[in-house]
Amino acid sequence: MGSLQLTSIRKAFGDHEVLKGIDLDVKEGEFVIFVGPSGCGKSTLLRVIAGLEDATSGSIRIDGQEVATVPPAKRGIAMVFQSYALYPHLTVKDNMGLGLKQAGTPKAEIEERVTKASSMLSLDPYLARRPAELSGGQRQRVAIGRAIVREPSLFLFDEPLSNLDAALRVQTRLEIARLHKRLKATMIYVTHDQVEAMTLADKIVVLNAGAIEQVGSPMDLYNKPANMFVAGFIGSPQMNFIPAERLGEAGAKTVGIRPEHIALSREAGDWKGKVVHAEHLGADTILYLETEQAGLVTVRLFGEHRYGADDIVFATPDKAFMHRFDVNDRAIA
Amino acid sequence: MATARTSYLRTGLIHLALISYTLIALFPVFLTLVNSFKTRNAIFREPMAIPTPSTFSLVGYETVLKQGDFIGYFQNSLIVTVVSIALVLLFGAMAAFALSEYRFRGNLLMGLYLALGIMIPIRLGTVAILQGVVAAGLVNTLTALVLVYTAQGLPLAIFILSEFMRTVSDDLKNAGRIDGLSEYAIFFRLVLPLVRPAMATVAVFTMIPIWNDLWFPLILAPGEATKTVTLGAQMFIGQFVTNWNAVLSALSLAILPVLVLYVIFSRQLIRGITSGAVK
Numbered sequence: 361m362g363s364l365q366l367t368s369i370r371k372a373f374g375d376h377e378v379l380k381g382i383d384l385d386v387k388e389g390e391f392v393i394f395v396g397p398s399g400c401g402k403s404t405l406l407r408v409i410a411g412l413e414d415a416t417s418g419s420i421r422i423d424g425q426e427v428a429t430v431p432p433a434k435r436g437i438a439m440v441f442q443s444y445a446l447y448p449h450l451t452v453k454d455n456m457g458l459g460l461k462q463a464g465t466p467k468a469e470i471e472e473r474v475t476k477a478s479s480m481l482s483l484d485p486y487l488a489r490r491p492a493e494l495s496g497g498q499r500q501r502v503a504i505g506r507a508i509v510r511e512p513s514l515f516l517f518d519e520p521l522s523n524l525d526a527a528l529r530v531q532t533r534l535e536i537a538r539l540h541k542r543l544k545a546t547m548i549y550v551t552h553d554q555v556e557a558m559t560l561a562d563k564i565v566v567l568n569a570g571a572i573e574q575v576g577s578p579m580d581l582y583n584k585p586a587n588m589f590v591a592g593f594i595g596s597p598q599m600n601f602i603p604a605e606r607l608g609e610a611g612a613k614t615v616g617i618r619p620e621h622i623a624l625s626r627e628a629g630d631w632k633g634k635v636v637h638a639e640h641l642g643a644d645t646i647l648y649l650e651t652e653q654a655g656l657v658t659v660r661l662f663g664e665h666r667y668g669a670d671d672i673v674f675a676t677p678d679k680a681f682m683h684r685f686d687v688n689d690r691a692i693a
Numbered sequence: 694m695a696t697a698r699t700s701y702l703r704t705g706l707i708h709l710a711l712i713s714y715t716l717i718a719l720f721p722v723f724l725t726l727v728n729s730f731k732t733r734n735a736i737f738r739e740p741m742a743i744p745t746p747s748t749f750s751l752v753g754y755e756t757v758l759k760q761g762d763f764i765g766y767f768q769n770s771l772i773v774t775v776v777s778i779a780l781v782l783l784f785g786a787m788a789a790f791a792l793s794e795y796r797f798r799g800n801l802l803m804g805l806y807l808a809l810g811i812m813i814p815i816r817l818g819t820v821a822i823l824q825g826v827v828a829a830g831l832v833n834t835l836t837a838l839v840l841v842y843t844a845q846g847l848p849l850a851i852f853i854l855s856e857f858m859r860t861v862s863d864d865l866k867n868a869g870r871i872d873g874l875s876e877y878a879i880f881f882r883l884v885l886p887l888v889r890p891a892m893a894t895v896a897v898f899t900m901i902p903i904w905n906d907l908w909f910p911l912i913l914a915p916g917e918a919t920k921t922v923t924l925g926a927q928m929f930i931g932q933f934v935t936n937w938n939a940v941l942s943a944l945s946l947a948i949l950p951v952l953v954l955y956v957i958f959s960r961q962l963i964r965g966i967t968s969g970a971v972k
Contacts, residue, residue: 407867410867412867412870432870433870433874437871441864445865447865447883448887449882458872462872462873510872518864
């Protein structure tokens with residue numbers, strides 16, 4: 361239970377086309393993440409899958425069933441929202457049980473499923489409370505609990521961690537990862553945060569301006585980006601893009617090299633440059649160099665290094681990790 | 694300390710303005726109440742004076758309670774006001790929900806059309822309304838008044854409520870849809886409780902003009918059985934002689950129910966919306 365096929369999904373609001381033909385296959389039990397800059401259509405795509413918006417054209421199949429005319433409650437989905445969206449007048453327990461109650465599930469079964477979900481998320485002490493009496497993290501756990509209780513074939517997450525603070529975000533991320541392992545359910549997750557995407561996903565779908573740029577595992581996207589957009593979007597700090605002609609590379613328009621694939625030396629190397637700014641993070645040192653050959657280049661060194669502003673250094677890119685892009689910004693294999 | 698002093702001055706001036714406004718607003722009420730407890734001579738000799746043992750009199754209240762069916766008038770006023778408020782809130786909220794929640798062709802035009810009533814006084818249509826009421830056989834019924842007042846209250850209600858409903862989180866409504874709530878359940882169980890303060894505001898704005906109205910009761914329902922309080926009080930005002938004691942007493946009594954209703958709604962106003970739903 362829990363496969364999804366999207367075929368040429370289009371969605372337009374008036375004249376403005378938000379989704380420009382999305383094709384996607386999600387297999388049972390996969391954790392798929394839609395990632396992209398804001399306004400790329402990822403949330404709209406999720407809402408189309410949920411049935412909260414109608415697609416202008418295209419077909420959506422959940423478990424092989426065409427669901428275009430099926431209301432959200434009958435699609436076998438559950439959704440977790442960025443703003444939690446808990447019912448303010450209901451207790452935690454009733455919040456989690458409402459969907460089942462509407463579907464006419466027997467009371468004993470609702471009770472059993474709510475108990476199971478609440479112990480899974482350690483929400484037991486809060487079952488009688490109302491959302492107003494909970495902290496942000498607890499509220500989001502209730503929202504996740506409300507989704508689990510429905511035992512859906514498809515979990516949909518709409519930026520569930522965006523409202524949480526940094527520490528809580530890491531913790532909740534871990535919880536979602538565990539949940540996926542334990543429930544073996546298909547999950548579709550929307551985020552603009554590439555760290556969340558890289559850490560949680562089996563498969564990442566990179567969206568830009570309403571179209572899919574690339575689909576692949578996190579490491580596929582990191583190692584073999586299909587184009588400059590994906591190369592720039594995945595990885596932090598961002599990949600360095602250098603006009604190929606400056607480096608004398610034939611057959612390409614742009615050359616890309618990730619900051620972590622550049623070696624640094626005080627004595628000798630390919631590119632001579634001056635340190636403009638140094639960021640010492642402890643585990644990493646990030647240097648911004650103004651080089652003679654390649655212009656402004658970001659370099660990431662692991663561990664602590666004693667480089668400071670105005671130091672003269674030599675940078676050498678690792679040729680094996682160089683990416684080459686043609687005039688259409690596509691990667692050259 | 695300069696800042697502290699200016700802020701004292703500022704708060705002082707603000708309070709002065711507010712207090713003087715309150716005094717001006719309360720003065721007619723005060724005058725009515727005070728004079729309703731005085732003898733007729735005392736009212737004219739010293740209208741501003743507080744009743745003393747020699748000028749104190751309940752003759753106005755006695756007249757009001759003896760002459761005419763004042764309890765009945767009160768009942769009529771209450772029925773008309775409460776039923777009208779209920780209908781205005783129900784239909785106003787439903788229309789506002791539709792306007793704010795659904796994208797459909799003509800949404801904006803429909804909203805403008807419904808808000809038009811705020812700018813055009815309903816009294817301009819009195820003749821047509823009277824003809825309609827006569828044709829429908831509703832002359833001298835409370836139903837006629839309720840219908841007219843519902844129509845009169847709807848434009849403002851829709852205008853205020855649709856603004857408020859736009860602020861209710863979309864995620865919450867969508868969560869309800871995914872949980873299988875019908876659009877009616879979403880409206881009644883999720884949205885209405887969250888816009889309760891706005892409903893109270895609308896109720897107060899709707900209630901007062903209806904309670905105080907003399908025009909439509911006089912035209913549509915002047916019969917003895919359907920008289921409202923404001924119309925009932927008119928019987929003490931004659932062409933040659935006016936029983937001021939009775940008029941003032943009737944008006945004083947008429948303040949009470951509306952005050953009670955106001956207190957009920959304003960508590961809702963102050964209570965504020967249930968937080969914790971989102972964010």
